[in-house]
Amino acid sequence: EADIYQTPRYLVIGTGKKITLECSQTMGHDKMYWYQQDPGMELHLIHYSYGVNSTEKGDLSSESTVSRIRTEHFPLTLESARPSHTSQYLCASSERDSFSRASYEQYFGPGTRLTVT
Amino acid sequence: GQSLEQPSEVTAVEGAIVQINCTYQTSGFYGLSWYQQHDGGAPTFLSYNGLDGLEETGRFSSFLSRSDSYGYLLLQELQMKDSASYFCAVRDQGGKLIFGQGTELSVKP
Numbered sequence: 001e002a003d004i005y006q007t008p009r010y011l012v013i014g015t016g017k018k019i020t021l022e023c024s025q026t027m028g029h030d031k032m033y034w035y036q037q038d039p040g041m042e043l044h045l046i047h048y049s050y051g052v053n054s055t056e057k058g059d060l061s062s063e064s065t066v067s068r069i070r071t072e073h074f075p076l077t078l079e080s081a082r083p084s085h086t087s088q089y090l091c092a093s094s095e096r097d098s099f100s101r102a103s104y105e106q107y108f109g110p111g112t113r114l115t116v117t
Numbered sequence: 118g119q120s121l122e123q124p125s126e127v128t129a130v131e132g133a134i135v136q137i138n139c140t141y142q143t144s145g146f147y148g149l150s151w152y153q154q155h156d157g158g159a160p161t162f163l164s165y166n167g168l169d170g171l172e173e174t175g176r177f178s179s180f181l182s183r184s185d186s187y188g189y190l191l192l193q194e195l196q197m198k199d200s201a202s203y204f205c206a207v208r209d210q211g212g213k214l215i216f217g218q219g220t221e222l223s224v225k226p
Contacts, residue, residue, distance in 0.1 A: 033214075040202075042204065042218045045215070050211070058213070059119075097211075104162075105162040106160075110159050
C-alpha cells in the first residue's frame with residue numbers, strides 16, 4: 001500500500017498570496033517528483049529530487065520552488081500566486097534505481113487542486 | 118524534442134478487448150510505463166516494459182518494440198470500472214517520466 005500524502009486537497013486563494021503545498025511519504029523513497037496537470041491533459045514534471053538536499057527543475061518551466069530537507073518531505077512553494085497557476089499539483093515518489101521492478105513504479109499522492117482568483 | 122502520441126479517446130463494450138497504442142520520439146529512452154487515472158483521482162501504475170516484448174499482468178498486457186518506438190496496452194475482459202484515462206510515459210535513465218496526453222477509455226454496458 002502506497003503511503004504518500006498531500007495537503008491541502010483543495011485550495012482557493014487570491015492573487016499575490018504565498019502558498020506551500022505539502023507532500024509527505026512514509027515509504028523511505030529517495031526519489032520524489034512534482035507534476036502539474038490541467039483537466040483532461042497530460043502530467044508535466046515541474047520539479048524532482050533524487051535525495052536530501054537535491055532538487056532539480058523539470059521539463060515544464062514553473063515559478064514554484066521546492067526543498068528537500070528530509071527524505072519524507074518535499075514541499076512546493078509559490079511565492080506569489082497568479083490565476084495562471086490554477087491547476088492540479090500531483091506529488092509522487094519512487095525507490096532508487098535497482099534491478100527490482102518496484103523501482104520502475106512511481107506512487108502518486110491524491111493531488112492538490114489549486115484555484116487562484 | 119520529446120513527444121508521445123496516443124489516441125485521445127476509445128470506446129468499447131463490457132467484456133471486449135481494447136488496445137491503446139503509443140508511439141514516441143524521445144532522447145534517452147529507458148522504458149515505457151503505463152498509468153491509469155480515474156476522473157479526479159491519482160494516477161496508478163499498471164505496467165512497465167524495459168525490453169521488447171509482451172508483459173502480462175492479469176487482464177492487462179503491455180507490449181514494446183524499441184526499434185519501432187511503439188508500444189501498446191491491451192485490456193481484456195473489459196469491466197465498467199476500467200473506464201478511466203490511460204497514459205503512456207517514457208522513462209529516462211534517471212527515472213523521470215514524460216507522459217503522453219492520455220487516452221480516455223469509455224466502457225459501455
